[in-house]
Amino acid sequence: DTGVSQNPRHKITKRGQNVTFRCDPISEHNRLYWYRQTLGQGPEFLTYFQNEAQLEKSRLLSDRFSAERPKGSFSTLEIQRTEQGDSAMYLCASSSWSPWSEKLFFGSGTQLSVL
Amino acid sequence: TQLLEQSPQFLSIQEGENLTVYCNSSSVFSSLQWYRQEPGEGPVLLVTVVTGGEVKKLKRLTFQFGDARKDSSLHITAAQPGDTGLYLCAGAFNSGGSNYKLTFGKGTLLTVNP
Numbered sequence: 201d202t203g204v205s206q207n208p209r210h211k212i213t214k215r216g217q218n219v220t221f222r223c224d225p226i227s228e229h230n231r232l233y234w235y236r237q238t239l240g241q242g243p244e245f246l247t248y249f250q251n252e253a254q255l256e257k258s259r260l261l262s263d264r265f266s267a268e269r270p271k272g273s274f275s276t277l278e279i280q281r282t283e284q285g286d287s288a289m290y291l292c293a294s295s296s297w298s299p300w301s302e303k304l305f306f307g308s309g310t311q312l313s314v315l
Numbered sequence: 316t317q318l319l320e321q322s323p324q325f326l327s328i329q330e331g332e333n334l335t336v337y338c339n340s341s342s343v344f345s346s347l348q349w350y351r352q353e354p355g356e357g358p359v360l361l362v363t364v365v366t367g368g369e370v371k372k373l374k375r376l377t378f379q380f381g382d383a384r385k386d387s388s389l390h391i392t393a394a395q396p397g398d399t400g401l402y403l404c405a406g407a408f409n410s411g412g413s414n415y416k417l418t419f420g421k422g423t424l425l426t427v428n429p
Contacts, residue, residue, distance in 0.1 A: 204357070235419075240421065241421055241422075242319075242403050242405075242419030242420050242421050242422050243358065243403075243419045244419070245416050245417065245418070248416065256416065291357050291358075293357070302407065302417075303360055303363065304348075304358075304360060304417065305360070306357030306358050306359070307357050308355070308356050308357050309355075309356070309357050311355075
């Protein structure tokens, strides 16, 4: 297994367009997370799944954002009617939960630029 | 809202020097993690600390978790150019017995000059 895979690596779009990102987690991991990171900031939590169930969404995730994880495997993050403020690195991470702590494995991210 | 403060925000040193970066919070964490991130890549986990007062070593890196589990430090001995990167701390909270939703600090951007 080669780790968490995210596609595309880069996306340039015009304001108002819809975009969709894909994340393929490590196969045996049951948890999948989406984070957003802007320049000079640490990653900010957006949402997470346990298997196919979306268990929490951050207030950062407006109704223009939707995430899915059908069949508990890969996940997609869609942004509708993109705005310039959506420009950021979108990071996906997966983990295999344990009672004491989690080890998150991050993908390389999708860098979104909204013009 | 739990916040993590990291200091310094930027650090530029010469190869061979020692350095310490800090991570502080007003909240108690069930565990704390340190990550290293290179430009254009996702963060990579370095270590997880769980017990107050815990010290872990990873080659030239020493991680310490405060006794009250509200702060942590990362010390690098004899820094090398390959240590250059963004060092992020991230805290987890015990919510119903399940740790999730890591809260990240803004990071310390370390540059080690040859």
